[in-house]
Amino acid sequence: MRTSDMKNSDFTAKPRNTIAPIDRLIWHYENPDAEAMAAAAGNVPVVGVTSNTAPWELIRAAGAFPCVINSGNPNYPDIGTFMEEGVFEERIRAIFGAAISGDLQHLSLLLIPRTSEQEYKLYLYLREVARQDPTRRIPPLYLYDMLHTRSPESYSYGLERTLCLKERLEELTGKRIDDAALLYAVRESNSARKAIRKLLSLRNPVPRVTGTEALTLIGASFFISRDEYAHLAGQAVEMIEGRAPVAGKRVMIAGSPLNHRGLHHALEKHGAVVVAEDDWWGSRSAGMDIADGSDDLLKAIFEKYYLDAPSPRVFPFEIADAWFQEESTHGIDGVVFYLPPEDCVVGWDYPRRRRFLDERRIPHLLMREDAGSISEECHEQIERFVNNICIR
Template sequence: MACPWREGARRTRKSWSDYCEGEVTVEGRRTTGVAAGPPPAADASRGLWLADPYSDWPARYPGRRAVGYFCSYAPLEILHAAGLTPLRLFPVEGTVAQADAVLPPFSCALARSTTERLLLGELSFVEAVLFVHTCDTMQCLADIWRMAGTDLKVINFPLPAVLSARGARELVQAGQRELLRALEDELGRHVTDESLRASVALYNEQRRLLSELYAWRDRLPALRLWQLSMAGFVMPVEDHISLLQQSLSVAAGADGESRRGPRLAIVGTVLHEGSILDLIEELGGQVVADDLCTGERYLQSSVELHEDGDPQTALVERTLARPVCPAKRHADRDAPERLVRLARSRGAQGVVFVLPRYCDPCGFDSVLQRRALDTEGIPHLTVETELTQPTGQLRTRLQAFLELLSPG
């Protein structure tokens, strides 16, 4: 159980929720607002506040029953309506030892790091984990976790790989029904129409507030925005909504100091470590858009639920309409086109790909995306990540990239 790295981290850092909630307000009042610069705590820039949102989760949220999930396609509204608190599982920096006996070395950091956590018994407070079908790795991981000999219940959600396929709608619908049945049979959780409506409203509000905050990218340090987004995945949605409201009022009071410097879009999947965003700003760039499943892919498009509408149908529609994950196909919305459109619409001058090593969907998509950017004359830089990021070299590469984009 002993993990020296984590022990050390625990001693030196504040509780991340303290940090996140307290600091945004205090700093906002004290100085010229959140746009004043990157957060002062040095550990924040290394992501240490998110270093381990899991080990003291039950103590932080007593009485809450957590349900783990990985993918931004997970129907959080249904889990929430079942009285559960969705808790997203992210890679966490640190040694991976136990997981190496279960996964080959060519597995991604997300799979290896979360499996380590599982095998160390650190997820024992989680009632169940929902695996939405995405990539080959997650597909295997769902079975590996079920066979790992822990008490953790594994629930599978069969999301179509081709979202434009005929019959995809019906399959998602069936998946939702199956999920409701599993929650009932395996966890004894019943979801009523009313509770589902209430949860839909709550998550719509969360996504709306997040979108508002994202619209103020120019007032908010990118790292802060990342922290505020990430916090939402590991805290109850009610708390996250208050946090977002607070942050919005702070941002509204801040001077609308417009940023200068090359405008960048960030592309990838789970951005589990935000220091690259800080580095971009430190080196004089600004982040104006992203295509990340911890960013805009999560918050774009809301569940359109009308008064007499069926909440389940509305959830299905959002699943099919929201931005597409690299592991999914939509015949009419291909990845290169989507990216070029995103970059153009936000006036991004350059694109930074932050790709986890061994992520096949990203690996394939990024080639076609880079080619499309080349055709459009939009420069790009690719950073490959594992559990940790190579800092020194990354700084030099980013510096060179930003120089390339700077006029004169």
């Protein structure tokens, strides 16, 4: 979420239960820190995570409140003292800014998974700022070093790192993570996944919700308890099911992850309906359930994040491209590749994925502008692209 999307996180302003579930989910999406701050105020340890490959269930089973960090100002003046201009993604800069400015002091732990190399650097940078200036109110840091290459060695290493994380969380909360707690957490998160999958089923092949709204409703799951989310999202699904289909060319977004609604909004303003995004913030946020019947729940949790969570480090290409290839050939009229100016990773995938679409005559558009501030020229380009798409 961009700064412009966000409101001040005042957890006391949380909407009452009588307010419609869709509005409540929207409120949580727009106030990403609110529930975390409320938990911290109630003396529940809060563990912030910086992206999607951190095991939510372990944090929950330890008795802490897990939440994704999606706040902060990427233009916070002190960021430039430490971070090189134009080198880090805006979202990473924003998290860094929030951490060094004291905005994350309600966290008992900031858990940084190795989803991307930039997050590893974020860990090293924050660790060093904390060392050089102990007066800054940076929360304790933890690097969850799960590797994403598909090899037996990376698997064993990741499982071992997950065991270490379990110990660290037990130490943090003083609560032993037993099988009962793990099972409870797995079932809770599975219920949220089920609700998200239902929401996704209302996007394609017959869209009954816009992409902008869907991203918001899904995104709320990162900031509130998953019990509450499953409940609210379930109610939202019932309401959306009764809606008339949304007219428009069905577009998928691929490329760099989008933690805000700018591009969805722009595309839908010009007659498209975004029905999928190859991205952990949207269509790929839930994935499959964790097997709650597993006799080794910790391993099952690890495998969920190792095998079923998108990351730019997933390799080889056959695995990294599988979701894109499957989804782009099912009910998609066109694809928008989003490679923002700071991209230096996903651009390597673009020619290969473009070729895949060309071979199937699926139209596509490359967008290199920052989706947070789309120019008039780019709007015109989007409009032309959407107009020229033939519904398949």
